[in-house]
Amino acid sequence: MCAIPQAHHASLGFTRQNLPAGGHICQIFSNDEDRLDAVLKFLRSGLEAGERVACFTDKLDNARLVGYLADHRLSLEEYTGSGAFSKTDASEVYFADGCFDPERLLGSLRKLREDALAGGFVAARVIGEMMADVLHVAGISRLLEYEARVSLLLRTCPMTAVCQYDANAFDGATIMQVLKVHPLMVIRDTIVHNPFYLPPEDFLANHC
Amino acid sequence: MSVAALPEVRVLGQLLLMQSVVTSLPDDSIIQFVTQGLVDIPGVTRVQFRTGVCADEEAALHFRLTCGASEHGELLFGVSDATAFAPYADHIRNFAFMLAVILEERSQRRTIDAQYRHLEQRVAKRTAELARERDTAQGYLDIAGVMLMALDRQGRILMVNRKGAELLGQAEESLIGVDWFENFLPARERAEVREVFDRLMAADTRLVESYENVIVTRAGQLRIMAWNNTLLRDEAGTVTGTLSSAEDVTERRQADEKIKELAFFDQLTSLPNRTLLLDRLKQTMASCLRSACRGALLFIDLDHFKSLNDTLGHDTGDILLQQVAQRLRRCVREEDTVARLGGDEFVVILAGLNGSAEDAAAGAEVVAHKILSSLNDVYHLGHVAQRSTASVGVTLFDGAQATAEDLMKQADLAMYRSKDAGRNLVRFFDPTLESAVTERVRLEGDLRRALAETQFLLHYQAQVGRNGRLCGAEALLRWQSPRRGLVAPRAFIRLTEETGLILPLGLWVLDAACRQLAAWAKQPEMAHLTIAVNVSARQFHEVDIVDQVLKVIQRTGARPERLKLELTESLLLDNVSDAAGKISALKARGVGFSLDDFGTGYSSLSYLRRLPLDELKIDQSFVRDIVANPSDAAIARTIVALGQSLGLDIIAEGVEREEQRDFLASIGCFAYQGYLHSRPLPAEGFEALVRRSSCAGRK
Numbered sequence: 058m059c060a061i062p063q064a065h066h067a068s069l070g071f072t073r074q075n076l077p078a079g080g081h082i083c084q085i086f087s088n089d090e091d092r093l094d095a096v097l098k099f100l101r102s103g104l105e106a107g108e109r110v111a112c113f114t115d116k117l118d119n120a121r122l123v124g125y126l127a128d129h130r131l132s133l134e135e136y137t138g139s140g141a142f143s144k145t146d147a148s149e150v151y152f153a154d155g156c157f158d159p160e161r162l163l164g165s166l167r168k169l170r171e172d173a174l175a176g177g178f179v180a181a182r183v184i185g186e187m188m189a190d191v192l193h194v195a196g197i198s199r200l201l202e203y204e205a206r207v208s209l210l211l212r213t214c215p216m217t218a219v220c221q222y223d224a225n226a227f228d229g230a231t232i233m234q235v236l237k238v239h240p241l242m243v244i245r246d247t248i249v250h251n252p253f254y255l256p257p258e259d260f261l262a263n264h265c
Numbered sequence: 266m267s268v269a270a271l272p273e274v275r276v277l278g279q280l281l282l283m284q285s286v287v288t289s290l291p292d293d294s295i296i297q298f299v300t301q302g303l304v305d306i307p308g309v310t311r312v313q314f315r316t317g318v319c320a321d322e323e324a325a326l327h328f329r330l331t332c333g334a335s336e337h338g339e340l341l342f343g344v345s346d347a348t349a350f351a352p353y354a355d356h357i358r359n360f361a362f363m364l365a366v367i368l369e370e371r372s373q374r375r376t377i378d379a380q381y382r383h384l385e386q387r388v389a390k391r392t393a394e395l396a397r398e399r400d401t402a403q404g405y406l407d408i409a410g411v412m413l414m415a416l417d418r419q420g421r422i423l424m425v426n427r428k429g430a431e432l433l434g435q436a437e438e439s440l441i442g443v444d445w446f447e448n449f450l451p452a453r454e455r456a457e458v459r460e461v462f463d464r465l466m467a468a469d470t471r472l473v474e475s476y477e478n479v480i481v482t483r484a485g486q487l488r489i490m491a492w493n494n495t496l497l498r499d500e501a502g503t504v505t506g507t508l509s510s511a512e513d514v515t516e517r518r519q520a521d522e523k524i525k526e527l528a529f530f531d532q533l534t535s536l537p538n539r540t541l542l543l544d545r546l547k548q549t550m551a552s553c554l555r556s557a558c559r560g561a562l563l564f565i566d567l568d569h570f571k572s573l574n575d576t577l578g579h580d581t582g583d584i585l586l587q588q589v590a591q592r593l594r595r596c597v598r599e600e601d602t603v604a605r606l607g608g609d610e611f612v613v614i615l616a617g618l619n620g621s622a623e624d625a626a627a628g629a630e631v632v633a634h635k636i637l638s639s640l641n642d643v644y645h646l647g648h649v650a651q652r653s654t655a656s657v658g659v660t661l662f663d664g665a666q667a668t669a670e671d672l673m674k675q676a677d678l679a680m681y682r683s684k685d686a687g688r689n690l691v692r693f694f695d696p697t698l699e700s701a702v703t704e705r706v707r708l709e710g711d712l713r714r715a716l717a718e719t720q721f722l723l724h725y726q727a728q729v730g731r732n733g734r735l736c737g738a739e740a741l742l743r744w745q746s747p748r749r750g751l752v753a754p755r756a757f758i759r760l761t762e763e764t765g766l767i768l769p770l771g772l773w774v775l776d777a778a779c780r781q782l783a784a785w786a787k788q789p790e791m792a793h794l795t796i797a798v799n800v801s802a803r804q805f806h807e808v809d810i811v812d813q814v815l816k817v818i819q820r821t822g823a824r825p826e827r828l829k830l831e832l833t834e835s836l837l838l839d840n841v842s843d844a845a846g847k848i849s850a851l852k853a854r855g856v857g858f859s860l861d862d863f864g865t866g867y868s869s870l871s872y873l874r875r876l877p878l879d880e881l882k883i884d885q886s887f888v889r890d891i892v893a894n895p896s897d898a899a900i901a902r903t904i905v906a907l908g909q910s911l912g913l914d915i916i917a918e919g920v921e922r923e924e925q926r927d928f929l930a931s932i933g934c935f936a937y938q939g940y941l942h943s944r945p946l947p948a949e950g951f952e953a954l955v956r957r958s959s960c961a962g963r964k
Contacts, residue, residue, distance in 0.1 A: 229297030254277035
């Protein structure tokens with residue numbers, strides 16, 4: 058269990074406002090440009106702030122990601138070498154042992170932050186693309202359970218997490234359910250509090 | 266009165282958030298998303314979406330999704346606590362309107378997208394059609410048998426078909442954008458043609474629709490192209506370039522040139538022939554008339570060419586003619602004309618001789634002598650080195666007085682004067698010769714008429730043998746002309762030879778002589794007589810002369826052994842073996858042969874052994890001074906000795922005096938012909954002479 062640390066404040070890249078580490082943010086995107094733009098801003102601000110940054114994605118191949126960031130004057134090569142940046146296939150993260158296991162995932166997030174701090178980074182942040190395959194493999198309840206427990210984790214293990222949901226991969230009802238387990242949202246480059254958000258304790262009590 | 270509760274900020278935030286999020290959702294997710302979200306509104310138990318509108322249910326729980334005239338269905342709320350719900354009704358109505366706007370916008374976008382896709386499909390279809398049409402058109406362009414090419418305003422190639430690319434020797438694609446004038450026109454013409462093109466593009470000159478020019482292919486070959494051009498214009502009518510079709514007419518033009526060459530040029534020497542010569546002469550005459558200058562026409566005939574041709578062969582003779590042509594070309598200026606009429610006859614036209622007639626004559630004479638000098642140089646004919654000379658006749662003209670044909674006759678006459686004067690000379694046409702020309706024309710007409718009307722007759726001059734016995738006669742032709750009186754042969758024989766009249770005339774003489782022989786055969790005192798008939802060279806060279814003679818003998822009934830044909834040396838020299846064959850054939854039938862004018866021709870005597878002759882005749886030119894002139898006596902003596910050694914009879918002609926006869930007898934010549942015994946007489950007179958002679962002999 059993480060000791061409650063002093064909150065590290067940093068920009069998430071969308072606004073100049075510095076936010077404390079520990080935010081659990083949802084981004085609904087419907088095109089590649091929106092998604093890459095969010096990744097760029099989130100990574101750049103984290104790296105510039107001295108944080109360790111992780112990116113989980115399947116749909117973005119490495120060349121596409123590196124090329125896009127380089128086009129926007131962000132060279133990952135240096136950060137990759139120093140360990141400040143890492144990219145992992147989303148399927149490897151979510152289905153490491155062939156199943157979707159929220160417990161294991163939460164452990165991975167925790168370890169990511171501990172390693173970052175141990176490595177001298179001021180904090181850790183992660184941006185990950187949620188896979189629609191989770192619905193088929195584990196069902197929506199397990200997905201929502203995982204997201205609610207991430208919110209709980211981040212209270213004691215403050216790192217910033219952005220969950221990217223592709224509106225073309227998840228139906229409208231699922232999107233609404235997903236909103237209810239994320240306290241923050243990125244709406245047009247603005248971080249807003251989510252009025253649909255249900256505290257994880259309430260959510261887990263009612264749904265799990 | 267109860268006061269309505271205020272709406273919760275959280276719920277209003279949800280409505281705003283949903284408005285933001287739905288813009289990112291796909292069309293089919295929007296309703297699912299909002300119906301889920303709207304359930305969070307206080308008092309609401311469920312939210313349904315209906316595509317239609319149901320008017321009979323409680324209006325407050327129905328929120329129509331209306332945007333302008335468009336209906337997008339309605340949201341139907343299930344409410345358990347109306348009081349709690351009430352503060353949100355208006356906000357939901359606004360939300361429903363915003364949602365309707367989004368749905369309308371999506372609907373319109375779908376419509377636009379559909380139209381766009383439809384349009385895209387149509388564009389794609391039309392593009393494909395155009396591509397097919399272009400391919401078809403390109404196919405037509407490619408199978409076209411002519412070159413097709415478009416140039417832009419700068420003269421760069423916009424389009425060229427396959428035929429054009431093949432012709433230019435470069436791939437079609439790589440030709441696009443290439444500067445036509447810089448790359449495919451001969452260097453010396455580029456600047457001028459580009460200037461014309463630039464003026465054409467600037468509308469400063471008119472388009473030449475059809476013309477021919479020469480282009481240079483990538484391989485450096487020159488090709489003659491026949492062009493048809495049109496201007497390319499844009500919609501505003503501004504000239505944007507040219508479109509041209511072109512056909513390679515190189516081979517056709519070469520064929521034209523060949524045809525022209527065949528029609529107008531001599532094949533052996535490549536000089537203009539008679540047709541082109543006359544054309545050039547007329548042009549030069551016209552030019553002289555315009556510019557008030559003079560010209561000269563030179564007739565050039567090689568001396569003794571026939572002899573050279575026979576001796577060295579025709580192939581060698583042809584080489585000589587080619588070298589003569591080259592030398593003549595070098596003797597004159599570029600603007601002058603050298604032509605070959607045929608055989609060994611050449612003609613030169615000198616143009617633009619300025620100054621007086623005397624100046625022009627002097628200029629022509631200089632050129633004529635230059636020609637003589639050049640033609641006198643040694644010719645190297647294969648392994649043979651040969652000298653030759655020529656005779657030149659010159660006439661001057663100013664384009665006014667004479668026709669081209671007249672000038673040709675004048676120069677020809679002058680050339681004959683040169684021949685007559687000893688050859689290897691230049692002679693100018695003397696206007697007094699013109700009367701001779703006129704006379705010649707009249708004489709030829711009279712001769713033709715004479716032949717048709719049998720105005721000719723034969724006189725006979727006695728030939729006397731040993732002891733003064735009259736043994737025969739030489740038939741001598743006379744012309745009893747109604748206009749000219751009795752005309753001796755020297756006045757017309759040469760013309761008959763030149764015109765070919767000698768052939769029918771010679772045949773008539775032979776026929777008349779044979780008829781006379783046949784008539785005398787019936788008279789005992791005349792039956793032993795022979796008649797000597799002169800045969801011209803041209804006549805004897807007839808292929809069928811042997812048949813002609815035999816037919817005359819057969820037709821007239823003459824005895825062939827009484828007929829003696831007299832040939833000249835020059836006739837035999839032309840082709841000794843041919844003459845020998847003909848003589849042998851006739852001798853086999855009994856006809857005798859005498860060699861006339863012996864000693865006056867060429868000195869070669871070796872041919873005599875090859876010819877089966879019967880008699881040599883000493884020419885009267887040696888007999889005339891035989892007593893007083895030792896040279897003539899020596900020649901006569903030689904001829905007699907030669908005849909004796911060959912077993913030939915000898916007869917002398919032109920014997921007029923007794924001392925001549927006595928001298929001839931002293932050297933072994935015992936047969937004579939001449940005034941000493943008798944002048945030539947008509948047949949009746951000759952018969953009377955024979956009778957008198959017979960009587961005298963008997964006495």
